[in-house]
Amino acid sequence: MSWQNRKFQLRPLSIKSLIGCAGLILLTGCQSTGKGSEASQTSNVSGSSSSGLISTQLDEFFSQQARDQFLKQSIEALESQGTSEWQGIDSATAAKWLIKVASPEVQSVQVEYPVENSVDTTQSLVFVGVSYETTTALNLRSGPRQSSQKIGQLIKGEEFNVLAQASGKPWVLVEQEGNVRGYVHHDYIQPAGPQQDLIVSKVGITTFESSDVETTTLEGTFVCRDLQYSFSREEKAQQGEFTACQKQQGTWYIEEGSARIVKVSE
Structure with missing residues (x-):
């Protein structure tokens, strides 16, 4: 394959x-x-x-x-x-x-997503695609580091999709309603549902269909x-x-x- x-x-x-x-x-x-x-x-x-x-x-x-x-x-x-x-x-x-x-x-793939301005899309990513929620209010940052620009915020208990994790770093890429919003630190989030032993075929992944919305290619x-x-x-x-x-x-x-x-x- x-x-x-x-x-x-x-x-x-x-x-x-x-x-x-x-x-x-x-x-x-x-x-x-x-x-x-x-x-x-x-x-x-x-x-x-x-x-x-x-x-x-x-x-x-x-x-x-x-x-x-x-x-x-x-x-x-x-x-x-x-x-x-x-x-x-x-x-x-x-x-x-x-x-x-x-x-x-290790399988290399590409995904297409609308990405908010200033979000660093050049990072090496490991794709995840699992629902999480915050354990405290968190700043969304443009890159996977504490010094990166603050570009938004998530409230405590807010749910989102962990699209990917920055390779070798404790930062994850946040996606909500189809848009990539920025990075948050992994230490302050938790799974939004019960831990699963195995996930069924293709849960979390669907073929991308082009539209009028401008998208960015993410590689991981x-x-x-x-x-x-x-x-x-x-x-x-x-x-x-x-x-x-x-x-x-x-x-x-x-x-x-x-x-x-x-x-x-x-």
Whole structure:
């Protein structure tokens, strides 16, 4: 999958648009993967179907507690520095799972946004796209440093989208109502919703559509990893894989169109 020269518009995670149909945040529309006898197959799904496919597979094999354990362990594997195997067993159904992750890959992307005057858009950015709120009144600054010009203010408890973080710096880029407004210090903000174990396909990212509004190109990166998994119970087994991309530490989403069923055995 090539991310080069692709333009996106990042949106904040909307908790209200999601349901926990797998003990994890997954979209509605969970779909059956089908059945076969020692059948080997590869099929791609896109959008919400990527999460729906995984949700359906989890439903077929595991109890709610085991689902939670698998999804938590998936995040641990994605956050890990190595490529070791991770495994577990459902004490209720005796079903087993195995997780393997590939080495992380840094993907370069571009996003287009209306940007308020004086905001420094030359910084190296790590894109996030998650809703936060302030813990105190904060000054919006033109750049990621205390000495940067004050260009606005957020009140205590005000919600906004963290579009990106300045690479290697404790400053984040604030977006509200589609406009980039400036930088605030990370120490004085907190997530606006509950911490998620995994974010569904493409939450926070939609293809940018040109309009009459003048926009600026922002360049930055995502970190993504391929994850392979297998489920088994008695004679039944399924294997699949997907690509997960990181929004911030502990927060990942399934990349649209990346989920695949590799093998189904009965």
